[in-house]
Amino acid sequence: MTRTTHWFLLLCIVGLALLPRSALLPNSIAYVLTALPLLAVGYLLLRQRKLEITVHRPTAILLMSIYAVFVFHALSGGLFGTPSLNELVRAITFTLVTSVYLFFVPKIFAVEDFIWMVARVSAVVALIGIPTAVVGTYSLFGITVTPHVYDLNLPLFVIDPATIDPITSIMDNPNSMGFVVSLGFACGLAEIERDWRDWVAWGVLGINFLGAYLTGSRAAAGALGITVSVYLSYKVLGRWMTGLYVGTLLASLVYVLAVALGFLPGPEPIATLNLRDRELIWLGIWRAIETSPLFGVGLGNHMAFIAPYAPPDGVAATHNSYARMLLTTGFVGAVAYVLLTLSAIRLSFRATGPAKISLIAGTTIIAFHQIWVGFSIFGLATQSVLSAILFGYVITGSDAEFAPPSRSESGGESRAGADLDTADTAPQD
DSSP states (O other), rough: OOHHHHHHHHHHHHHHTTGGGSSSSSSHHHHHHHHHHHHHHHHHHHHHOOOEEEEEEHHHHHHHHHHHHHHHHHHHHHTTTTTHHHHHHHHHHHHHHHHHIIHHHHSSOOHHHHHHHHHHHHHHHHHHTTTTHHHSSEETEEEOOOOOOOOOTTTTTTGGGGGGOOOOTBBBSSSHHHHHHHHHHHHHHHHHHHTTOHHHHHHHHHHHHHHHHHTTOOOHHHHHHHHHHHHHHHHHHHHHHHHHHHHHHHHHHHHHHHHHTTTTTTHHHHHHHTTHHHHHHHHHHHHGGSSSTTSSOOOGGGGGTTTGGSSSTOOOOOHHHHHHHHHOOOHHHHHHHHHHHHHHHHTTTTSSSSSHHHHHHHHHHHHHHTTOHHHHHHHSSSSHHHHHOOOOOOOOHOOOSSSSSOOOHTTTTTOOOOOGGGGGGGEOO
């Protein structure tokens, strides 16, 4: 594969992944376009005969457990209940597509190249959206770029807050936009780590930071704070203390949510935390799975099962990935998914090179975003694709096996791959 083909295919994978959560195309067309680069990935793998998989063994068991629940729902819908083509298609898509992103895309592209591309693409998205914070709606190459109509009071912002609407750029809402640019910010750290004098890298980092800030998304703001604190902790305190910090941070978030939902006693400011009615949805999911606690309600129209327990004005989304996994795959799938996410964070600390800090921060903020948005690593949604590929680098310990030299190698440096200690990895058929 030539360098031109290499970068074009990587741009297609990252760029087209934005379409399902953009306002540019209908979802059906966006999903098809997102999946198209996978045909090229499959062709390259077959031509090079690189179909073997090496993966962290405990993580593989967790992933297979989730896949088994998907298959169970697909088959039981046809054998024991009402046949559901939708559920069958979802199970096949979730299994096959996610496996390609997790196991095979990292075999083609060096991790440093992937995070470089994510940082650049997200910066472009931010640049498209930032002007709407000042001038409002405008047209770009025939595309109307509009802000999210909602008066936003941003601290430290010099313009009258009443004139500011959250930016969305080409994305469908501020939360989708916030995920893309906050992940781009985390990915940009690798370039600063490689060369702190790279002013282009600092510019990309700043654009992504400003873009995430102007979305007004609380999840994006939290992700920025986590990324900066993880980076500072890593530079000042080292790997082990940063691991302790990340673990304490995640445990604290779990405690806060448990108190806010009434599962644990706690201070009044936490117990009365304003979750914008999300607590009603999550508690509704908790009641909805009582009929099928082990394996959940399946991958079909799962939102219908929440309806009887929804807030008075209805519910359009679960607003929490872990709650969604609990609803669709029960305790078996949800517990496996939580452990899979924690495993990815733990394995990111074993990566090497400048990309390490981006992998640590990236996996951590993906876990954080999933508390507020109902995506997972399964499927073709924007967040799902980018998260699955990033997770793939750490759970497989992959760097590209037959890609052209990465950017750092072409500059005379060694590749900053996600090479892990492979003592507890094993080939999987």
